Amino acid sequence: DAGVTQSPTHLIKTRGQQVTLRCSPKSGHDTVSWYQQALGQGPQFIFQYYEEEERQRGNFPDRFSGHQFPNYSSELNVNALLLGDSALYLCASSLQGSEKLFFGSGTQLSVL
Amino acid sequence: SQQGEEDPQALSIQEGENATMNCSYKTSINNLQWYRQNSGRGLVHLILIRSNEREKHSGRLRVTLDTSKKSSSLLITASRAADTASYFCATEGTGANSKLTFGKGITLSVRP
Numbered sequence: 414d415a416g417v418t419q420s421p422t423h424l425i426k427t428r429g430q431q432v433t434l435r436c437s438p439k440s441g442h443d444t445v446s447w448y449q450q451a452l453g454q455g456p457q458f459i460f461q462y463y464e465e466e467e468r469q470r471g472n473f474p475d476r477f478s479g480h481q482f483p484n485y486s487s488e489l490n491v492n493a494l495l496l497g498d499s500a501l502y503l504c505a506s507s508l509q510g511s512e513k514l515f516f517g518s519g520t521q522l523s524v525l
Numbered sequence: 526s527q528q529g530e531e532d533p534q535a536l537s538i539q540e541g542e543n544a545t546m547n548c549s550y551k552t553s554i555n556n557l558q559w560y561r562q563n564s565g566r567g568l569v570h571l572i573l574i575r576s577n578e579r580e581k582h583s584g585r586l587r588v589t590l591d592t593s594k595k596s597s598s599l600l601i602t603a604s605r606a607a608d609t610a611s612y613f614c615a616t617e618g619t620g621a622n623s624k625l626t627f628g629k630g631i632t633l634s635v636r637p
Contacts, residue, residue: 417567446625455529455613455627456568469624503567512556512617514625516567 417506417517425523434489434520438506445487448503499524529614529628537634544601546631548614555617559599562611606637
């Protein structure tokens with residue numbers, strides 16, 4: 414049973430570029446949440462997708478957008494990258510109504 | 526913003542000793558969860574306690590919750606070198622604010 418998988422594992426971009434990160438949820442899960450974790454900090458909630466719609470959103474600008482596909486996989490898009498967007502981006506999946514999150518290993522994004 | 530605040534920020538103990546970590550939060554919650562993270566990778570769920578519960582056990586883990594003080598503690602008994610990791614408390618808010626919000630984490634080092 415595959416867990417949550419994220420790709421790529423590492424990514425280097427320059428300021429102003431756009432990036433797309435991908436996540437496949439754990440088998441049987443229908444809800445995907447995205448978190449940003451800066452070095453030495455806790456994960457910060459970006460948004461959550463369920464039934465292909467954004468259900469909740471954290472305090473992140475519109476440069477951060479996402480999508481969920483019919484197979485429950487999800488993408489996180491970040492436009493006009495800033496140096497401060499450098500972080501570990503974590504995807505977590507769950508079954509709607511379940512409180513427990515299952516995390517992927519993350520994508521380490523470096524913006525130069 | 527991060528809801529939970531863990532205390533201490535760092536903890537170093539000898540193998541075999543007990544480790545106690547504390548978490549305080551600010552608003553009403555449905556539940557409080559503890560997660561573990563090794564080397565900045567994905568988080569792993571450890572234990573969940575609901576707002577109407579006061580204490581739960583899972584293996585060497587014991588978590589308590591005091592909703593009147595808005596605080597929780599995680600006790601790891603008979604620690605092992607393999608317990609070395611970062612530990613985060615996360616709170617699930619109520620109503621429309623039901624997202625999981627993480628604290629900044631505690632770095633636990635267990636010396637062999």
